[in-house]
Amino acid sequence: MRAASPRNPLLRSLSRPHGFEPLRVEGRLPEGLRGTLFRAGPGLFERFGKPVAHAFETDGAITAVRFGDGMALGATRIVESAGYRDEEAAGRFLYNSSASWLDRMRIARRGSSKSTGNTSAFLWQDRLFGLMEGGLPQEMDQDTLETLDATDLGVIPGAFSAHPHRVASLRTTFNFGLRYGRKMQIDLFALPDEGPARKLGTLEAPWQSMVHDFIATERHILLLLGPVELNLLRAMAGLADITKLFRWRPELGSRLFVVPLDDVNAARTYELDPFWAWHIANAFEEGGGPSLDICRLPTFGLDETDLVRSDGTAPLLTRLHLDFATGKASETRLFDVACELPQIAPQVAGGRYGTVFAQTERLDGNERLRGVTRIDLAGERSAEWLVPNGHIPSEPMLVARGEAEDDAWVLDLVYDGGRDTSYLAVLDGQRLEEGPVATVHFDQPIPITFHGAFAAARW
Numbered sequence: 183m184r185a186a187s188p189r190n191p192l193l194r195s196l197s198r199p200h201g202f203e204p205l206r207v208e209g210r211l212p213e214g215l216r217g218t219l220f221r222a223g224p225g226l227f228e229r230f231g232k233p234v235a236h237a238f239e240t241d242g243a244i245t246a247v248r249f250g251d252g253m254a255l256g257a258t259r260i261v262e263s264a265g266y267r268d269e270e271a272a273g274r275f276l277y278n279s280s281a282s283w284l285d286r287m288r289i290a291r292r293g294s295s296k297s298t299g300n301t302s303a304f305l306w307q308d309r310l311f312g313l314m315e316g317g318l319p320q321e322m323d324q325d326t327l328e329t330l331d332a333t334d335l336g337v338i339p340g341a342f343s344a345h346p347h348r349v350a351s352l353r354t355t356f357n358f359g360l361r362y363g364r365k366m367q368i369d370l371f372a373l374p375d376e377g378p379a380r381k382l383g384t385l386e387a388p389w390q391s392m393v394h395d396f397i398a399t400e401r402h403i404l405l406l407l408g409p410v411e412l413n414l415l416r417a418m419a420g421l422a423d424i425t426k427l428f429r430w431r432p433e434l435g436s437r438l439f440v441v442p443l444d445d446v447n448a449a450r451t452y453e454l455d456p457f458w459a460w461h462i463a464n465a466f467e468e469g470g471g472p473s474l475d476i477c478r479l480p481t482f483g484l485d486e487t488d489l490v491r492s493d494g495t496a497p498l499l500t501r502l503h504l505d506f507a508t509g510k511a512s513e514t515r516l517f518d519v520a521c522e523l524p525q526i527a528p529q530v531a532g533g534r535y536g537t538v539f540a541q542t543e544r545l546d547g548n549e550r551l552r553g554v555t556r557i558d559l560a561g562e563r564s565a566e567w568l569v570p571n572g573h574i575p576s577e578p579m580l581v582a583r584g585e586a587e588d589d590a591w592v593l594d595l596v597y598d599g600g601r602d603t604s605y606l607a608v609l610d611g612q613r614l615e616e617g618p619v620a621t622v623h624f625d626q627p628i629p630i631t632f633h634g635a636f637a638a639a640r641w
Contacts, residue, residue, distance in 0.1 A: 190630065191574075191597065191599060191627065192627065192628075192629055192630035193227060193237060193487070193629070193630060194627070194629060195225065195228055195629065196225045196226065196258060196260065196628070196629055197626050198258075199258055199260050200257060200259070201259070201327065202246070202256065202326075203255060204253065204254075204256075205247065205622045205623055206622070206625075207620055207621070207622050207623075208620065208621045209608075209618060209619055209620035211253070211254065211620045211622075212608065212619065212620075214583065215581060216639035217249060217250075217636055217637050217638040218246050218247065218248040218249070218637045218639075219246065219579060219593050219606070219634060219636050220246050220310060220634055220635050220637065221244070221245045221595055221628075221631040221633075222245075222300065222301060222302050222313070222631060222633060223243060223629055224237040224238075224240035224630060225240060225242050225243025225260045225261065225300065225629060226240055226260060227240055227629070229241070229269070229275065229280075230273065230275060232275065234278060236423055236424045236425055237300070238301075238424055238484075239278040239279060239298075239423065239424060240298065241261055241263070241266050241296075242260070242261040242312050242320075243258055243259065243300075243628075243629060244258070244259055244261060244327050245257070245595070245628050245631060246258070247593075247606050249639075250639060256622070258327075258624070258628060259327040261297075261298060261299035261320055261322070262329040263296055263297050263298060263299065263320055264296075265277050265294070265295070265296025265297065266296065266298075276288075276296075277289055277295070278296075278423075279423035280423075296317060297312075297314060297317035297319070297320040297332040298314045298317065298320070299311070299312020299313060300312070300632075301314050301344035301633060302344040302346075302632060302633035302634070303633065303635045304319065304344075304635055305637050306355060306373055307373075307376075310323070310324045311333075313344040313346075315341070315343065316360070317332070317342070318334055318338060318341070319332065319333055319342050335371075335373070336379060337371060337378075337380060337381040338359060338379075338381075339361065340359055340360070340367075340369065341359040341361065342357060342371070343357050343360075343393070344632075344633065345357070345394065345395045345461075346373070347396070347397055347398050347531065348531050349399065349531060349533075350530065350531045350532060350533065351400055351532060352400060352532065353374060353375040354372050355372075355373040355375075356370070356371065356372055356373070356396075357370075357371045357373065358371065358393065358403075359371070362412070362414055362417075365386050365387065366387040366389070366391065367385070368405065368439075369383075370382040370383055370403060370441065370446060382403075382443070384446075385405070385439060385446070385449060388407070389407075389411055389434065390411060390412040390414045391428075393405060393406070393407060394459075394460050395460060395462050396462065397462040397464065397465040397474050398532055399465045399467050399472050400466075400467060400533060401443060401467055402440050402441060402442055402443060402465075402467075403439075404438065404440055404474050405438070405439040406436065406437075406438055406476070407438075407439070408482060409431045409432050409433070409434035409435055409436055409482075410428050410430055410458070410482045411428065411429050411434070412427055413428075413429065424484065425484045425485060430481055430482045430483075433456075434456070435453055435455060435456050436454040436457055437453060437454065438451070438454055438502070438504070438511065439451055440471075440504060452511050454502075457479060457480060457481075458480075458481060458482040459477055459478055459497070460479070460497065461522060461523060461524060462475065462476050463476070463477070463524035463525075463538050463540075464524075464526050464530075464531060464535055464538075465532065466533050466534045466535065467533075468503070468534070470503075470504075470506055470507060471504035471505050472503075473502065473504070475501050475502075475524075475538070476499075476500055476501075477497035477498070477522050477540075478497060478513075479495065479496075479497045489521070489522055489541070489542070489543035489552075490520050490543055490544070490545055496520030496543070497521060497522050498515060498517065498518065498519075499516040499517040499538065499540070499557065500514065501513065501515075501516055516557070517564075519544050519555065520542060520543045520544060521542045521543075521555065522540060523540060523541045523632075523633075524538050524540040525538070525577065525578050525580050526539070526580070526587070527582055527587040527590060528580065528582060529585070530587060535559075535587060536558065536560060536587060537556060537557065537559065537587040538556075539557070539578045539611065540555055540557060540578070541554060541575050541576060541578065541594075542566065552569050552573070553568040553569050553575060554566065554569075554578045554594050554609065554614065555567075555614075556614050563588075565614045565615045567614045567615060567616075567617055569607075572598070572599035572600050573596050573597060573598055574596065574597040574599070575595075575596050575607075576594060576595045576596065576631055577594075577631070577634065578592045578593070578609075579634050579635075580593075580611065580636075581636050586612075588611040588612050589611065590611040591609070591610065591611065592607075592609040592611045592614065593607070593636070594607045595607075595631055597628070603623065603624055603625060603626060603627055604626070604627050604628040605621045605623040606622040606623075607621055608620045608622070
């Protein structure tokens with residue numbers, strides 16, 4: 183097992199994969215909380231005696247906590263994809279930058295890829311998938327977390343992003359996928375709650391880049407292209423790890439594609455000042471054009487895990503409003519504390535809303551105050567839960583209880599640095615500042631997780 187990073191102790195391999203087993207509970211679990219939380223993230227930072235260069239290149243791990251009858255069961259397993267099994271049989275890396283140049287060339291000539299499932303857990307039509315940036319959805323068994331087959335869902339020609347977004351009023355989840363070649367192609371997909379997945383169409387990007395997240399409204403798909411350029415030849419030749427493949431080029435500016443759901447070919451393009459955004463909270467339609475709320479960063483980087491960076495910059499919740507009449511975009515700062523991994527009530531996704539839950543961080547001298555914050559966009563009822571010193575929170579997941587946006591259980595997987603273990607905090611979204619009503623404890627540290635999903639009880 184790779185030693186923990188001195189800056190982030192969660193950048194290390196999962197030490198003990200296991201199926202569902204009882205977890206220790208402190209406090210009292212809510213009676214109405216029934217179902218399973220799934221979280222995805224990197225699982226193996228070292229294999230075959232060699233380190234993996236970056237978390238985005240690791241084989242993933244899916245972690246789950248199942249609630250019912252006042253008890254909690256937990257499981258965590260490595261995503262053992264077909265590519266993972268190929269490497270196990272070969273006894274060496276074949277697919278990432280830790281592989282030999284010759285092996286990488288062989289894989290490139292075959293056009294093969296590995297669906298690591300290391301970024302997001304995604305639920306669709308009672309199926310569980312582990313998602314990554316550049317591969318097919320990797321299906322997993324919900325009951326055992328055993329790895330099944332990767333799938334193209336009948337419509338995916340290349341990749342399927344790790345950030346699908348559902349529009350509640352349309353009962354449809356949307357996503358995109360990137361294909362690199364002479365030009366970068368952006369495929370757009372619709373996955374209805376009932377019926378087969380559909381490919382909506384394809385856009386052509388002005389440069390080879392990374393598109394991490396996007397968002398959808400009741401009428402549009404909104405895609406941000408930051409001024410980050412991929413060295414495609416270097417990537418295809420396997421000459422560097424992911425941290426050396428992308429270059430910040432602010433002179434390009436940022437682009438925002440506004441794509442009508444009913445006519446992909448009628449997309450509008452907005453040219454914006456240079457910035458980067460890893461994640462988008464939501465978008466909605468209003469007078470004159472759509473608005474989208476992003477965690478805005480002034481520059482791009484792959485080498486820091488703290489929200490407040492070493493240069494003092496941080497992601498700040500910012501609204502971009504588009505005016506179709508003038509063809510211009512305006513910005514409004516919504517919150518002044520560093521925040522990331524934003525989540526909103528599922529029932530308002532893609533429409534007007536007023537509350538965001540996010541992982542937040544601020545500095546108090548040399549101390550980092552980390553926690554989960556409920557952000558009231560009207561600025562009246564924001565609240566925060568600060569984790570104890572030495573603890574590290576993650577993306578908060580919401581389980582709705584009622585119609586109000588904050589009437590939800592908030593589930594947050596937290597690392598306890600003192601015990602070197604992880605626990606799931608169960609918080610009341612309307613009383614966030616009071617802290618957990620219960621905590622559910624693993625007997626080991628769970629490596630960093632990025633995104634998750636909650637499945638209501640099927641029993």
